[in-house]
Amino acid sequence: MLEVDLGAGVRAGFTTRAGGVSPHPWDSLNLGLGVRDDAARVRENRARAAGWLGRTAHFATQVHGTGVAVVGTAGDADAGTGPADTVGEADGLVGVDGAGVGVLVADCVPVLLADVPARVVGAVHAGRRGLAAGVVPAVVRAMVRAGADPARVRAVVGPSACGACYEVPATMRDEVAATRPAAWSTTSWGTAALDLPAGVAADLAACGVGDVRRTGVCTLEDERFYSHRRAARSGTTTGRFAGLVALGP
Numbered sequence: 001m002l003e004v005d006l007g008a009g010v011r012a013g014f015t016t017r018a019g020g021v022s023p024h025p026w027d028s029l030n031l032g033l034g035v036r037d038d039a040a041r042v043r044e045n046r047a048r049a050a051g052w053l054g055r056t057a058h059f060a061t062q063v064h065g066t067g068v069a070v071v072g073t074a075g076d077a078d079a080g081t082g083p084a085d086t087v088g089e090a091d092g093l094v095g096v097d098g099a100g101v102g103v104l105v106a107d108c109v110p111v112l113l114a115d116v117p118a119r120v121v122g123a124v125h126a127g128r129r130g131l132a133a134g135v136v137p138a139v140v141r142a143m144v145r146a147g148a149d150p151a152r153v154r155a156v157v158g159p160s161a162c163g164a165c166y167e168v169p170a171t172m173r174d175e176v177a178a179t180r181p182a183a184w185s186t187t188s189w190g191t192a193a194l195d196l197p198a199g200v201a202a203d204l205a206a207c208g209v210g211d212v213r214r215t216g217v218c219t220l221e222d223e224r225f226y227s228h229r230r231a232a233r234s235g236t237t238t239g240r241f242a243g244l245v246a247l248g249p
């Protein structure tokens with residue numbers, strides 16, 4: 001786990017590949033369904049992640065959009081059945097009543113947020129399309145509707161493809177940078193790139209989020225984390241790691 005500090009009483013962090021039951025090429029703590037890993041293994045891995053979080057970890061079916069689901073703790077205590085695999089299609093989750101929420105990634109940007117006094121937490125899946133469509137402000141707005149004050153919110157931008165690695169066609173860079181200029185970047189080898197973590201951080205600041213932090217970890221460079229692009233280069237598939245956040249009891 002790469003643990004992060006989102007305030008007193010908040011459990012938050014990013015899982016690594018380590019500590020799960022899935023074999024190669026998902027080795028080993030794959031938390032993503034729909035990447036051809038066995039669902040029973042993924043559920044066991046998710047139970048291990050929830051053990052670290054101290055809560056059920058709710059996940060959405062991510063579709064690169066701007067939909068946000070609000071999750072409470074109803075159903076968390078259902079004995080024996082375990083949590084549902086998904087709360088439905090969404091790219092942002094807001095947790096209230098102490099609910100734990102998570103985001104699944106392998107190069108896209110995971111964002112975790114918390115307003116401790118309001119007891120509201122959030123998780124965002126921000127890839128290129130979601131960032132450009134406005135998923136970050138959509139989640140902040142949903143947190144505000146749940147009682148959060150952006151000035152009080154602490155956010156962390158998690159491990160993701162960095163602006164020196166995430167090569168894209170120049171036309172794509174121009175399209176995204178037209179609305180998210182902070183994302184304009186160049187690879188370390190001089191070609192067009194997008195800096196999605198910088199774009200996300202700029203969106204958070206524009207929403208008035210008072211405390212924006214970055215892990216600075218690049219998934220393409222740090223093999224502790226799953227990377228879709230690194231796997232594709234070697235002709236294989238890979239798993240998904242998670243950002244997880246919950247308030248303590």
Ligand SMILES: [Zn+2]
Pocket residue numbers: 161162163164165166218219220221
């Ligand atoms: Zn990088």
